Amino acid sequence: MKKLLMLCIGLVSSSFILAQDITDAVRYSMDEIQGTARFKAMSGAFGALGGDMSSVNINPAGSAIFNNSHASVSLGLYNKSNDINYFGGINSSSDLNVDLNQLGAVFVFENMNSNSLWKKFSLSVAYDSSGNFEDDWVANGTNPNNSIGDYFRLNAQGLRLDEISALPGESISQAYSEIGSLFGFQNQQAFLGYEGYIINPLEDTDENTNYTSNINGGDYYQRFAYASTGYNGKLAFNFATSYNDKFYFGLNLNSHFINYERSTFLNERNSNVSSTVTNVNFENNLLTTGTGFSLQLGGIAKITEELRVGLSYNSPTWYRVSDETSQYLSTNRIEDGQNINQVINPNVINVYEEYKLQTPAKITGSLAYVFGKRGLLSLDYSMKDYSNTKFKPTSDAYFSAINNDINDRLTSAATIRLGGEYRYKQISFRGGYRFEESPYKDTDFYGDLTGYSLGIGYNFGSINLDLAFSQATRDTNYQLYNVGLTDAASIETNYTDFVVTLGFNL
Numbered sequence: 001m002k003k004l005l006m007l008c009i010g011l012v013s014s015s016f017i018l019a020q021d022i023t024d025a026v027r028y029s030m031d032e033i034q035g036t037a038r039f040k041a042m043s044g045a046f047g048a049l050g051g052d053m054s055s056v057n058i059n060p061a062g063s064a065i066f067n068n069s070h071a072s073v074s075l076g077l078y079n080k081s082n083d084i085n086y087f088g089g090i091n092s093s094s095d096l097n098v099d100l101n102q103l104g105a106v107f108v109f110e111n112m113n114s115n116s117l118w119k120k121f122s123l124s125v126a127y128d129s130s131g132n133f134e135d136d137w138v139a140n141g142t143n144p145n146n147s148i149g150d151y152f153r154l155n156a157q158g159l160r161l162d163e164i165s166a167l168p169g170e171s172i173s174q175a176y177s178e179i180g181s182l183f184g185f186q187n188q189q190a191f192l193g194y195e196g197y198i199i200n201p202l203e204d205t206d207e208n209t210n211y212t213s214n215i216n217g218g219d220y221y222q223r224f225a226y227a228s229t230g231y232n233g234k235l236a237f238n239f240a241t242s243y244n245d246k247f248y249f250g251l252n253l254n255s256h257f258i259n260y261e262r263s264t265f266l267n268e269r270n271s272n273v274s275s276t277v278t279n280v281n282f283e284n285n286l287l288t289t290g291t292g293f294s295l296q297l298g299g300i301a302k303i304t305e306e307l308r309v310g311l312s313y314n315s316p317t318w319y320r321v322s323d324e325t326s327q328y329l330s331t332n333r334i335e336d337g338q339n340i341n342q343v344i345n346p347n348v349i350n351v352y353e354e355y356k357l358q359t360p361a362k363i364t365g366s367l368a369y370v371f372g373k374r375g376l377l378s379l380d381y382s383m384k385d386y387s388n389t390k391f392k393p394t395s396d397a398y399f400s401a402i403n404n405d406i407n408d409r410l411t412s413a414a415t416i417r418l419g420g421e422y423r424y425k426q427i428s429f430r431g432g433y434r435f436e437e438s439p440y441k442d443t444d445f446y447g448d449l450t451g452y453s454l455g456i457g458y459n460f461g462s463i464n465l466d467l468a469f470s471q472a473t474r475d476t477n478y479q480l481y482n483v484g485l486t487d488a489a490s491i492e493t494n495y496t497d498f499v500v501t502l503g504f505n506l
Helices: 022-029 037-041 053-057 060-065 148-156 172-183 185-195 397-409
Strands: 070-086 089-110 118-132 135-143 199-201 211-213 220-243 247-269 277-302 307-314 318-335 338-344 355-358 362-371 375-385 390-392 412-424 427-436 449-459 463-479 488-505
Touching: 022 355, 022 397, 037 053, 037 427, 037 449, 037 463, 037 488, 053 060, 053 070, 053 089, 053 118, 053 220, 053 247, 060 118, 060 220, 060 247, 060 277, 060 307, 070 118, 070 135, 089 220, 089 488, 148 185, 148 199, 148 211, 148 277, 172 185, 185 199, 185 318, 185 338, 247 318, 390 397, 427 463
Parallel strands: none
Antiparallel strands: 070 089, 070 488, 089 118, 089 135, 118 220, 135 220, 199 211, 220 247, 247 277, 277 307, 277 318, 307 362, 318 338, 318 355, 355 390, 362 375, 375 412, 412 427, 427 449, 449 463, 463 488
16 A cells, blocks of 8 residues: 555656666776777887877877877777686686777877977877676586575565565566666565565565565575676867977867676575475676766876876766666475476566766876887876765765765775887887786775786888787676675686787878
8 A cells, every 4th residue: 555655756756776886886987998909019008108099098198299190990809718616616708709999090280380389289089998898607506505585585674565565456567667666676676586485574464574585494506697798988089289399288078988788697496395495597687878978188298309208187987877677587486295486577677767977087107218219118007096986966875875885895096007119120019017906995806907918010101000919817706696695706807809900191
C-alpha cells in the first residue's frame, strides 16, 4: 500500500541510487594517451619537445615547435592479456584489437612582420584515444565463506518487505521497474533475491526488515565472467605561438567522449544440505555514455639551443554521464523433494538521470636535451590527485558517500616518463620507460604500472613512417560485488601495443 501511494512521486523523479562506485571514478580519471608511434616509442615523454601531433595532448605549446604544417594518422594493434587467480582457480585470457590511436593536423602561420618577436602561431585539431576498455576474462574457484546469497541478503537488510516485493497482480517487469523508480538500485537487488527464493523475510509482514539466506554451508563453487568494450576519446582544439623562437605558449580546448559497456555473469553452485537453493545464475549489464570538457595551458622554453624545459596544466575534466543497466537472475531450489527452476527476467532497461563527474587536474613538468640533429633525451614528471575526483550533485546522499570513499581510498599519484631518440641519416631509433603510481592508497588492491617501449622511424623528406612497440604490466584485484560477495580475483595484466604512424607535411 505504501508503494502504491508513492507511485505518483516515482513517475516524476528518478533516484540517483545506482551502481556507481570508486572503480568508475578511477576508470574515467585515467588518461592513457595512445598517440603516434614516435610518441609511443618514447613512452610519451614529450612535454618539453613538441613537434609531434600527440605531444600537443601533453603540452599545448608543442604545436608551435612545428616549422611546417603537418598531419598524421596512427593505427594501433592492442593486446591485453590477463592471468587470473580466484581461490586457487587459475585462468588466462587475451584480447586483441585494432584501434585508431590518433588523427590530427597542425597549420603553421609565419608572422609577415619581420620586426615582431612573435615569430609564428599555429592552429591544430587532434583526436587521441585516451582509454581502451576492451577486456574479457573468467575467474573460477571454490569460495569457502561468501555466497551470492550474502549479496542479496545484505542489500535487503533494513528494507521493508513491501518495498522489495510485487503488488498483487503485478508482473515481474512492472514490479522491478516501479521499485527501481521509487526506491532505487538497492531495492531492485533485494527484489531479485526475494523473487528468486534466495532470501526469506523473518516475518511475512509489510513491516519486516530482517532477512535470511537460503544459501548456507560454505564451499560455493563460483564462476565469474567479465567482458567489457568501449573507449575514452579526446578531441583537442589547439592554439599556440612562438616568441623569439625561444618561448612557446599554447592552449587546448578539449572535448571528451566516453562509451563503456560491461557485462558480468556469475554462476554459483553448491551441494550443501543446509541450502535449499543449489544453483544461481546472475547477469548484470551496464552501458555508460558521456561527454566532457577540459582545458590545458602549457609553455616550453629553450634555455639554450640544447636544453628545453616545459610546464603544462590540465584542468579537471567535467563530464556529463548517463547510465543504463539491465539484469537477469535464475535459480534452482529443492522444495518438497522437487528441483524447481526459477527465472526472474525483468526485460527492463533502467535509464538513470544524467549525473556529473569531475576528474582531477594534472600538472606536468618536463625537461629535454637535444643533441643537435643526432638525437635527444626527454623526461616528464606528472602529478595528479585522484582523491579530488567527485560525483555530482554532491548534495545527493549516495554520491556524497561515494565521494567520501574516494577521499579515503584514493591518493596523489606520480607518473615518470623517460624517452630517447638517436638519428642516423634518415633513420631514427627510439626507446622509453614509464612508471605510474597507483591512484589507490592500498597498492595491493591496485598496483603501480611499469612499462617500456621501442621504435623506429624513417624520414622520406615530406613524409615519415614510424613504428613502435610498447609493453606494460599492472597487478590488480577485481572485487566481484560491492556488498556480500566482496571477494576479489587477483589479476596480473600485460598491455602490449604495436603502433604505425604515417605523417606528412601539408
